[in-house]
Amino acid sequence: MGAKYQEFHRRSIEDRDGFWREQAQLIDWHKPFNAVLDYSKPPFAKWFVGGETNLCHNAIDRHLKERAGQAALIYISTETGEEKTYTYAELHAEVQRMAAILQSLGVGKGDRVLIYMPMIPEALFAMLATVRIGAIHSVVFGGFAANSLATRIDDAQPKVMVTADAGMRGGRAVPYKHLVDESLRLAQSPPQKVLIVNRGIDKAMPIVAGRDLDYAALRAKHMDAQVPCVFVESSHPSYILYTSGTTGKPKGVQRDTGGYAVALAASMRHVYQANPGETYFTTSDIGWVVGHSYIVYAPLINGMATIVYEGTPIRPDAGIWWKIVQDHKVSVMFSAPTAIRVLKKQDPAFLKKYDLSSLRHLFLAGEPLDEPTAKWIAEALQKPVYDHFWQTETGWALLTGLPGIERHPTKFGSPSFPAYGYDVRLLNDNTGKEVGPNEKGVVTVVPPLPPGCMTTVWGQDDRFVQTYFTSFKEPMVYTTFDWGIRDKDGYYFILGRTDDVINVAGHRLGTREIEEAISAHAAIAEVAVVGVADTLKGQMPTAFAVVNDPAKIATPELRAALEKEVMGTVDGLLGPIARPNHVYFINQLPKTRSGKVLRRSIQAIAEGRDPGDLTTLDDPVGIQMVKDAVTGG
Numbered sequence: 001m002g003a004k005y006q007e008f009h010r011r012s013i014e015d016r017d018g019f020w021r022e023q024a025q026l027i028d029w030h031k032p033f034n035a036v037l038d039y040s041k042p043p044f045a046k047w048f049v050g051g052e053t054n055l056c057h058n059a060i061d062r063h064l065k066e067r068a069g070q071a072a073l074i075y076i077s078t079e080t081g082e083e084k085t086y087t088y089a090e091l092h093a094e095v096q097r098m099a100a101i102l103q104s105l106g107v108g109k110g111d112r113v114l115i116y117m118p119m120i121p122e123a124l125f126a127m128l129a130t131v132r133i134g135a136i137h138s139v140v141f142g143g144f145a146a147n148s149l150a151t152r153i154d155d156a157q158p159k160v161m162v163t164a165d166a167g168m169r170g171g172r173a174v175p176y177k178h179l180v181d182e183s184l185r186l187a188q189s190p191p192q193k194v195l196i197v198n199r200g201i202d203k204a205m206p207i208v209a210g211r212d213l214d215y216a217a218l219r220a221k222h223m224d225a226q227v228p229c230v231f232v233e234s235s236h237p238s239y240i241l242y243t244s245g246t247t248g249k250p251k252g253v254q255r256d257t258g259g260y261a262v263a264l265a266a267s268m269r270h271v272y273q274a275n276p277g278e279t280y281f282t283t284s285d286i287g288w289v290v291g292h293s294y295i296v297y298a299p300l301i302n303g304m305a306t307i308v309y310e311g312t313p314i315r316p317d318a319g320i321w322w323k324i325v326q327d328h329k330v331s332v333m334f335s336a337p338t339a340i341r342v343l344k345k346q347d348p349a350f351l352k353k354y355d356l357s358s359l360r361h362l363f364l365a366g367e368p369l370d371e372p373t374a375k376w377i378a379e380a381l382q383k384p385v386y387d388h389f390w391q392t393e394t395g396w397a398l399l400t401g402l403p404g405i406e407r408h409p410t411k412f413g414s415p416s417f418p419a420y421g422y423d424v425r426l427l428n429d430n431t432g433k434e435v436g437p438n439e440k441g442v443v444t445v446v447p448p449l450p451p452g453c454m455t456t457v458w459g460q461d462d463r464f465v466q467t468y469f470t471s472f473k474e475p476m477v478y479t480t481f482d483w484g485i486r487d488k489d490g491y492y493f494i495l496g497r498t499d500d501v502i503n504v505a506g507h508r509l510g511t512r513e514i515e516e517a518i519s520a521h522a523a524i525a526e527v528a529v530v531g532v533a534d535t536l537k538g539q540m541p542t543a544f545a546v547v548n549d550p551a552k553i554a555t556p557e558l559r560a561a562l563e564k565e566v567m568g569t570v571d572g573l574l575g576p577i578a579r580p581n582h583v584y585f586i587n588q589l590p591k592t593r594s595g596k597v598l599r600r601s602i603q604a605i606a607e608g609r610d611p612g613d614l615t616t617l618d619d620p621v622g623i624q625m626v627k628d629a630v631t632g633g
């Protein structure tokens, strides 16, 4: 950890006002703020109070003078073969058309727009158009099922939904509109209007007259639309993004406007060392926080071209990403360990085939970066590879290197140091005291959280405080729900979640949510879901279920059939993303005398480890059943 980093970080904590006042200059303010921070109601932090700005203005309009003809959005679909580049001027026009459509459907300041879209330019138009008119978007990942979508519709109560007929993945059509129809049947308070981008993939898409509207037809009506930005107070919500927690009900992470724009602009300089005019390539999806921050907003706020890629990393071959880097002179790339593990199984010659001289470095996040994967990609790329740690809640990195401030030697498996603005403490979970070097503790942050972080849970201030700020007393801290250690050189290492959240291919899933879905199957009496280590996806959910009638699992054929059915139930309620890799049927779950399921022991056995302390176990039969199930005994 170098002196420049230390000074930068120290100042961000000790001179919060001065530090963030400077960073705030990186964006345009329609009206200047009168205070950097209002922290009169801890832990609620209001950044840049009284200032007025707009995310879309900062992402598009303010660049027009200098960059109207420069590429802003480069769309590449290896699924449909389409490629299209939008300049800043063209993006400006498209976003205004979309904004005019939304306005014509009655969307105004503070209204919600739910976006359920594949990776196509119109998805970004919709996001940018929503914030342009002061409305609030809620993007839901396309892999979620109708039921999950309905829960989010009911929580956000959108005025309009924007979707497409279908997406494509691995050459197969993935229906979107179909799912939307089902979700609208399930939702208690469905929106009146659904705007559909018809890509011509799902020819059998049903249309509900009066509710479903064709984007192309409406766009044609608004070709010359001029829709000025609605400037909003800095703390006005820009979006809601749902994430899993330990309860079955997803939390709507709410983000502000001014703080988010400043945080993203600052991160492009200090973290990613990304320059205006260059090209940024994030391989995530707009349905995740990484997509929100680093496919859409940060690259555009920074005056860059952003790559919007629809496809997998290995189609048409495993060189596709590196071809994109070469063809579009990508300077900074952002991906996830799971994707690199997929590439690692392919021929490394693909990495050598393309000219990667434009690439400055690669950032990875979303899950622990294992050493073999980190080594493989660093050697294959011959470029610096940075692991960094963050969450949907933080919106940008919490632990990271800062090559834009000072290059530092990285350590395999470590996301390096606390980012500026984060006063990170590792706390002993029993005593609440800070742990020493190489001792395990919970990663926490002394509030106020810096700009860009979640400001509350949508509509549930109490839940925000209760969930994130009550794990420890005196001082009150924000908990990440991650275990970590810090070595004697100050490098942090993340050891996994402290709660029942698992990480599948970089995506967060609550095991309780999956348990609830499995329990919805009529044959299931009780179930425990645990995350089990997986070489490709990091973790996979594995279920241990008790049936209410043993006759249903009397033969191997019946078991196999029921397992398939249960997986189908999960697909239907949560989406294939949450489907367990195995559903083992046992007669009894291992529980403590007080009736708590011993999830950690089940997980240990499923991973082939020692189940640990079993003194609280009520009946050893359950544990034996789990053992027999996983070993096939």
Ligand code: AMP
Pocket (backbone or CB within 6 Å): 243, 289, 364, 365, 366, 367, 368, 369, 387, 388, 389, 390, 391, 392, 393, 415, 480, 481, 482, 494, 496, 497, 503, 506, 507, 508
């Ligand atoms: P999400 O909110 O879906 O982005 O998931 C956030 C969670 O992913 C964190 O709380 C961590 O458990 C995990 N995570 C993200 N980045 C890293 C990383 N670089 N190393 C280890 N775990 C990570």
